[in-house]
Amino acid sequence: MAIKWKAVRYMVIGMLGFACLNFVVKYLDHLSAFQLVFFRAAGTLFITLPIMYTKNLNPIGNKKWLLLSRALVGFTSLLLYFIALKLMPLGTCVTLRYLAPIFAAIFALWLLGETVKIPQWFFFLISFSGVIIIKGFDPDLSTLGVILVMISGALSGLVMVIIRKIGYNDHPIVIVNYFMVVSTILGLFGSILYWTTPNALDWPFLIMLGVFGFIGQFFMTKAVQMETTDVVAPIKYIEIPFTVLIGITFFGESYGWISVFGFALIIAGLIANIFYKSRILSKKV
Numbered sequence: 001m002a003i004k005w006k007a008v009r010y011m012v013i014g015m016l017g018f019a020c021l022n023f024v025v026k027y028l029d030h031l032s033a034f035q036l037v038f039f040r041a042a043g044t045l046f047i048t049l050p051i052m053y054t055k056n057l058n059p060i061g062n063k064k065w066l067l068l069s070r071a072l073v074g075f076t077s078l079l080l081y082f083i084a085l086k087l088m089p090l091g092t093c094v095t096l097r098y099l100a101p102i103f104a105a106i107f108a109l110w111l112l113g114e115t116v117k118i119p120q121w122f123f124f125l126i127s128f129s130g131v132i133i134i135k136g137f138d139p140d141l142s143t144l145g146v147i148l149v150m151i152s153g154a155l156s157g158l159v160m161v162i163i164r165k166i167g168y169n170d171h172p173i174v175i176v177n178y179f180m181v182v183s184t185i186l187g188l189f190g191s192i193l194y195w196t197t198p199n200a201l202d203w204p205f206l207i208m209l210g211v212f213g214f215i216g217q218f219f220m221t222k223a224v225q226m227e228t229t230d231v232v233a234p235i236k237y238i239e240i241p242f243t244v245l246i247g248i249t250f251f252g253e254s255y256g257w258i259s260v261f262g263f264a265l266i267i268a269g270l271i272a273n274i275f276y277k278s279r280i281l282s283k284k285v
Contacts, residue, residue, distance in 0.1 A: 007222070014215065014216045014222075017214075018216035019246060020246075021213050022085065022243050025085050028209075032194035034079070034193070037079050037187035039209045039210065040187075042188075046210065057171050057173060066165055070159055070179065071182035075179070077151075077152045077153075090251065094243045095266055101274075103157025104160040104161055107160075112161060120273055133261060234271045234275075
């Protein structure tokens with residue numbers, strides 16, 4: 001079967017959107033993480049609410065407790081990620097958060113009764129060895145930042161499992177909208193407690209948080225709907241070189257060859273797991 005190149009283009013656009021989101025968050029690191037979450041979520045709400053209205057979707061949803069759980073876990077993951085971005089180089093932070101699929105597999109083993117094959121554990125070990133190399137050979141790398149981004153990745157993995165438990169019982173826009181509503185409310189509350197007044201140049205970037213977040217989510221979803229996982233999932237990792245390039249160009253970040261080797265191990269382990277799972281699924285069909 002031929003590859004649907006439109007899906008590939010959509011995935012690239014989506015990852016570029018997320019990379020631009022990372023740039024904006026890093027640029028606005030003088031504002032509190034709660035403010036960044038609030039404007040990220042509120043900006044996206046202006047896009048999702050009209051879509052829900054035109055599609056006549058029920059905003060309450062069907063799996064209410066699962067939807068609320070997904071929103072709360074997602075909010076916590078996003079908040080910790082934004083805090084970590086303040087403490088670490090862009091490329092390092094984004095790469096470490098991409099360990100989320102490993103945590104998702106572990107949570108699925110526990111909550112969904114799924115199995116993890118021995119080769120998959122080996123691939124996970126390769127990825128985690130990359131984390132050890134990055135941190136172990138960079139004493140200046142924030143330990144707190146590493147801890148926060150790892151927790152963020154673990155919670156992001158839990159989000160994946162919760163969404164799978166929701167299944168087709170709720171529309172994807174309803175799931176996203178729950179996340180945005182809860183994040184807007186909690187982000188606003190936290191912003192009141194930890195408020196820093198944005199300057200005139202900050203406001204366009206605050207608006208971009210919601211726009212780039214929606215672009216990334218929308219085009220990634222479209223790509224996943226059009227093409228199989230083994231084709232589009234590895235493309236997700238181009239967000240890493242996009243973000244590394246942004247960090248080098250705009251924030252003067254630099255990465256030694258050891259850090260690059262660590263990045264490569266993390267990505268290699270994750271992509272190997274994707275292809276292994278795809279091969280297993282293809283044999284079941």
